[in-house]
Every structure is written in C-alpha cells, then in structure tokens.
Amino acid sequence: MTTILIVDDEYLIADILGYTLEDEGYTVVKATSGAKALDELERHKPSLVITDYMMPLMNGVEFATEIRKRVGDQLPIILMSGAQSHIGRSSPELFAAVFDKPFDTPKLIDKVKKLLERKTLPGRRRHPPR
Amino acid sequence: MEQLNRVKTGIAGLDLLLKGGLIVGASYIVQGRPGSGKTILANQLAFHHVREGGRVLVGTILSESHERLFLYLSTLSFYDPARVGSEIQFVSAFDTLQNEGLDEVVKLLRREISRHQATVLIVDGLLNARSMAESPLDTKKFIAELQGHAAFAGCTVLFLTSSRLDDGSPEHTMVDGVIELGEELHGSRSVRRIQLRKTRGSAALSGLHEFEITEDGVVVYPRLESLYSHPSRSDKADLTRVTSGISRLDELTGGGLPGSSVSLVMGPSGIGKTSVGISFLGASSRAEPGLLFGFYESPQRFRLKAKALGVDCKALEDSGALHLAWQPTTEGVLDGLGARLLKLIDEKHIKRVMIDSLGALVRIANSPSRLNEFFSALMGELRARGVTVLATWEMRDIFGSEINAPAPELSSMVDNILLMRFVELESELKRLLSILKVRDSLYDPSLVEVVISDHGIDLKKAFENATAVMSGSAATIPNT
Numbered sequence: 001m002t003t004i005l006i007v008d009d010e011y012l013i014a015d016i017l018g019y020t021l022e023d024e025g026y027t028v029v030k031a032t033s034g035a036k037a038l039d040e041l042e043r044h045k046p047s048l049v050i051t052d053y054m055m056p057l058m059n060g061v062e063f064a065t066e067i068r069k070r071v072g073d074q075l076p077i078i079l080m081s082g083a084q085s086h087i088g089r090s091s092p093e094l095f096a097a098v099f100d101k102p103f104d105t106p107k108l109i110d111k112v113k114k115l116l117e118r119k120t121l122p123g124r125r126r127h128p129p130r
Numbered sequence: 131m132e133q134l135n136r137v138k139t140g141i142a143g144l145d146l147l148l149k150g151g152l153i154v155g156a157s158y159i160v161q162g163r164p165g166s167g168k169t170i171l172a173n174q175l176a177f178h179h180v181r182e183g184g185r186v187l188v189g190t191i192l193s194e195s196h197e198r199l200f201l202y203l204s205t206l207s208f209y210d211p212a213r214v215g216s217e218i219q220f221v222s223a224f225d226t227l228q229n230e231g232l233d234e235v236v237k238l239l240r241r242e243i244s245r246h247q248a249t250v251l252i253v254d255g256l257l258n259a260r261s262m263a264e265s266p267l268d269t270k271k272f273i274a275e276l277q278g279h280a281a282f283a284g285c286t287v288l289f290l291t292s293s294r295l296d297d298g299s300p301e302h303t304m305v306d307g308v309i310e311l312g313e314e315l316h317g318s319r320s321v322r323r324i325q326l327r328k329t330r331g332s333a334a335l336s337g338l339h340e341f342e343i344t345e346d347g348v349v350v351y352p353r354l355e356s357l358y359s360h361p362s363r364s365d366k367a368d369l370t371r372v373t374s375g376i377s378r379l380d381e382l383t384g385g386g387l388p389g390s391s392v393s394l395v396m397g398p399s400g401i402g403k404t405s406v407g408i409s410f411l412g413a414s415s416r417a418e419p420g421l422l423f424g425f426y427e428s429p430q431r432f433r434l435k436a437k438a439l440g441v442d443c444k445a446l447e448d449s450g451a452l453h454l455a456w457q458p459t460t461e462g463v464l465d466g467l468g469a470r471l472l473k474l475i476d477e478k479h480i481k482r483v484m485i486d487s488l489g490a491l492v493r494i495a496n497s498p499s500r501l502n503e504f505f506s507a508l509m510g511e512l513r514a515r516g517v518t519v520l521a522t523w524e525m526r527d528i529f530g531s532e533i534n535a536p537a538p539e540l541s542s543m544v545d546n547i548l549l550m551r552f553v554e555l556e557s558e559l560k561r562l563l564s565i566l567k568v569r570d571s572l573y574d575p576s577l578v579e580v581v582i583s584d585h586g587i588d589l590k591k592a593f594e595n596a597t598a599v600m601s602g603s604a605a606t607i608p609n610t
Contacts, residue, residue: 010222011224032222054219055221056221059215083212
C-alpha cells in the first residue's frame, strides 16, 4: 500500500483530499501541524507528502526543510497554498509541485500519480494500486 | 490622568466611538449573528494593523476553510494577499479543539503568539469553544488564560462570536469590552447598527450607531449628537451680518442674515424656496465659498435653474467660490450625510451652505425620534464652524394656515425663519414671503410679494390692502 501524508491545520481540506486519495487506492495519514507530521513521517514512512503553508508551529517551507534534513531529497512534497504559492515555486528543491488553493482536485490527483510512478518505477509505467 | 495606549481599528467611525481605538493588551468580544460583519470588521482591523507595522494572528475555531474566507475578503479593498502568511497568520485550531480540548487550543495559540510576535490576536468561533467547555467555568478559564498570555505579550485580543451573549455571561464578565453588531428591518430596508456594550477603562460614545458594509469594509457613522454633544469649537457669537443675496430681504432683516446663523425657508412645492437658496449661494465668493448640499435636483438641473435667475453657477464653481454636492435620497445613513457635510465644509473652507432640503434628511432618518437631537447637534456644529446656513423645508399644503415643521422643536433650533405661501388675490396667484423670526434683531414683519425674474428675486411690498393673506385666500379691504 502506498501511503500519503497530508498536513493541514484545516481538517476540512485534509479530510476532503484524504477521501479522494483513498478512493484512488492510497492509504492516507493526516496531521494538523508540521511537528505532528514529522512524528507520522517516522511511523508510517509515506511515499509522498502534501502540505499546507500557513500552519501552527512551523510553516510549509520549514516543514519541508526538516523533511529534507531527515530523509533526504527522494520524498516528493507537494505544497498547497493560497497567497504564499510563490514562496513554494521559488524552492523547487523542496517542492515537487505547488498548487494554489482552492485547487483542482483531479489535477492534484494526476500529479500525485505521476510523482509516485516516477518514484517507484523509474523508466517504467505502472498504474498506482487500486 | 494617565492615557492608555491604543490600537487603532482603522475604521474611522469606530475609532471615534472608542475614543481612539482599542486599548493595547486588552481583550474584546465582537458579537453578532452570522452575516453581521464581525469577520469583516476584525479582518479590516488586522490589515490596517499590519500596515501600521503590527503583526496579527488569526486563530479560527470554525469549520469554514481559510481559503473560503480569503475568497470573500478578496472583494474588499483592504484585503492584501501579500500580507497573508507573513504579517497576518491564519491558523486553524478547530481540529485541536475537537480532538484535544480547550487547554490545547490555549497552548497552541500561546505558542503561535510568541512565534509570530503577534500584537493583535483574533479568535474567531468563540461559540464553538463554549460548546466544548464542560462548564461555564471552563469557558471563563479559556478566556482568562488566553487573555493572560496575550496581555503578557502586549497583544490585544478580539474574540468573535455569533451568539448573542448577555451581560451576565461568563464571557462578558471576563473581557474589557464588548462590541455588538446588529441588523434590523425598517420597512423593507435593513439597517445595521453597532453598539459598544462595555468599555472598561475608557470613555466611549454609547448607544446605537449605524454602520454600512461597503467595498471598503465596515463604515461606522457615530450618532452626530453623541459626537458633537458639545460643539467642537466655540461659537464666535458676533453680530456680523451677511447678505442673503436678495437686497430687499437684507433690508427687511435689518442688514442681512446674522453671520453663522441658520435660516429655514418653509413653503410648499413650487413656491421658490430653491430660488431663494440660489440667490443666497449666488453671493458666495472665493474668500467665503458656498456649498449646495442638495438631494432632489441634480447639479445639471441646479445650474439651469440658477441661470434662469441670472446666477452663473458654472463661473462661480470654476472660480472656486461655489461647490455642488448632490446625493440621492434613496440611500445613505443620516449620520453619514451629516459627517459628509461637515467634511466638505472643512475641506473647502465653506462659509455659506444651502441644504435643499431638510425633508430629505428626515426621509433618510431611521429613527425620527432623534431628529431633534440630530438637527440641534448639526446646527450647533455648523454655527461653531462659522457657516451661515439656509435650509429649505417643504410644507405639505399649498394653501391653508397649517404649518408642519420638520421637527417639533425646529423653530427654536433655527435662528431665522422665512415663510413662503401661495396667495390668491383678485383672481391672481401670488407668492408671499414673511419673516417669522430673525436672531437678535428687529425685522420688518410685513408680508411681501416674491417676484422671480431673470434678474433674480425681488421682494415687493404688497398685501397692504388685503386681509386673511396667510390663509391663502386673501381679500382686498374695501376702501372706506
């Protein structure tokens, strides 16, 4: 099972996105802050992280920097943000993709699929588990 | 006496009500039903505060997403997305409240205050916190702890709630101030009102004040009579005279209208009240500019009317001697109009004003019971600013002896009263003018006929051989 970690202090967004990803066959783990998400990272070893920018305790950039420190640059991170998306776009080393809120869910799912394909099977195409 | 430091809300009228703004480090409840404008008010304050160099933390305990909020705020002029995420931080504590309880929400917000070095904290969704509290004591503790942490950091707190908390509620007893936003229907018109229900450690303009939500956010109009319960400057009370613009009228009033006085021209529709006003404004000069504060006639129509009386409105306007301010009678707030008039007077250094008509102001008033106080404050303030005023009032009846004053005590509020009536005399309809009152002056009380021509207005002695003139149906006294 491929696990995706969603980090957002707004439960509604995390929930809606979580359900959609579960429908696509992924396992979803949610956290409401960067600090909590780092614990989940250790515990569940997700294959991809989707994070908000404006959150308590640490923002999306601080959180992504911490991930890079802990697990290196192989774990793709998607930033979803409103006003601060430009910050994400100027840090391609941290974020594999940046989505403006409110985002187009099918496009986000599509991106998730592509990133996971690239990650798990370089050079070969495979559909994510259903 | 010590002055407490203030955080300006950036909402000019609200800062006036608060006598300068919120008190730094104090806590306030902003309450009102959904849609009453709490969130707009709080965010307007937040964006103003960061423009002044402050930092704001918005902690929401609501299920509504921040993006949705930003979407609505983006239609308002104060919203600046570049500030969001930097000087203004939005964090959601809803999940924390639901899964971990009130104590954890306090901890989270406390950490965020210091992390962002916030100088204003806005907590939106106090009702949800209350519903999670096991007892009223828990709610009290929640508020007490939050405001304790905030005050320690010099941070001013606003708690927003959609419930109508009463004065004895635990929430109210804890905070330093309560700002209530309400809405009521007057006929089919909805009127928004704001009230400061509690202001600890500060004087404030009490009572209900009207406000509007415009594209610039919340605009508060303090009740004029509370703002100017004492005129802002002292009345010069000199005995100078200014011309009424009608030479015969100047003679009848003993040398012109008293300076800084208020004259009321009463009469039925079509009698020539506006024409008297045009002559009055025609005497404006660059040294003593005039202002038309009109409701019914558009500037274009007013200019045409003036031209017909031989007054070149356009030339006066071009030279800066005259300004025309027109506003529709279908919208606006009474106190807003009063504030607009006073602002124009200050900006353009106006010395003579024609208000055409007071009836339009009455129409706009939602509470007729306070018209006396409103007019009294407005007139007092105009006098104090050295402005000579001529206001018109339309009487209902074209003929007849009954006179309806705009407010029962208006005649004692104004300095001079001119009454205009139609009179039928020898199968001819004539316009009559009589002076009922002139401040501190003897005047000629005789009834004069108003003759309007392209040279302006002339007043002729007439009706000397007639009786029952004021009734509208005069009769010639037969020669004996």
